[in-house]
Amino acid sequence: MQRTALIFFVAFELCYYLLIAQTGIVEYFNSDMLAIGALPAGGVLGAFYVIFSRFSQRTLLVSLLSVQTIMTLFYPNFTPVMLFILGVSVGGIAPILVNTLKLQKGLEMGVSLAVAYTVGTSLFTTDPASRLYMALLFSVVALISVHFLPSQSATKQTYKSYFDYSLLAMMTLWVFLDSALFETLSRDVYIPIWRGGFSIEIVFFHILGVVAAFYYKIDRTQKEFLILSLFAFSYLLFFLQEALLLSIVYPFVISYYNVVILQYLTKVKDFKMIAVSMIFIGWIASGAGLLVALENLIIFVPIIFLGAIVHMINGQIKFNKEIHYV
Secondary structure, three states: OHHHHHHHHHHHHHHHHHHHHHOHHHHHOOOOHHHHOHHHHHHHHHHHHHHHOOOOHHHHHHHHHHHHHHHHOOOOOOOHHHHHHHHHHHHHHHHHHHHHHHHOOOHHHHHHHHHHHHHHHHHOOOOHHHOHHHHHHHHHHHHHHHOOOOOOOOOOOOOOOOOOHHHHHHHHHHHHHHHHHHHHHOOOOOOOOOOOOOHHHHHHHHHHHHHHHHHOOOOHHHHHHHHHHHHHHHHHHHHOOOHHHHHHHHHHHHHHHHHHHHHHHOOOOOHHHHHHHHHHHHHHHHHHHHHHHHOOOHHHOHHHHHHHHHHHHHHHHHHHHHHHHO
């Protein structure tokens, strides 16, 4: 029962983020950054709130999901204040969700992501203004599921431990590349892979990406190089307007890198750093990607790949030299 509850909580909260916070609200407000700016502002505050709050994980989740559900009742007619409050709840839930995944053994995470991507892809073409009932369903199911989660002692205990900031930079880069391409594709009339009849391919390769991330064991450097290479290939396919191939490669890398991020973050002992990571990954990187799409700057994004790959190669060379001299 507890494992099922964990799957339902993670899957439906991810569905809420994908279809409501990330796409529904943005599309309904016509990507007006001034209109939706209160949402990420609240998200950042929510992450800081759970860092310093003295409440238990269960109490925080119940209260934040309750606020999220109440705010959802007004969807999509949000005022800036409502968007800010909704952002606080979503932003506060995210790092606790990651921390909760420490309770799982791998299967729950994989099933949760597979469900979220399947539902998200299937319902992506629905009218953003008509997503009230699905938003309520996602939020209520997540709220109910919390009550059946296993208890976690020292939920928010902070440990003094090493945190790899280069890893945070790499994860932030992945989310930025994903967000910039996703937001551009969702507005592109020539290669709308979600609305162009490729849903089956997208769902299948989302699931395949999840499976590959769990069962194809490679080291960190290889994972990072693979993810960057797949993103580079996705961008190339976008520029070449190859919709079918893009609907295969892009969903795969989305699922793959998200599993890798969750695997990395669930190994972080310091809850504060998990929350800070979610600020960069969930709000700063995605916001920057949205800005790139709105300003039609995606043509310049490939320059980033060159710099990232050069940085990785230099790092590997230094690492090999250190091993050699040891």
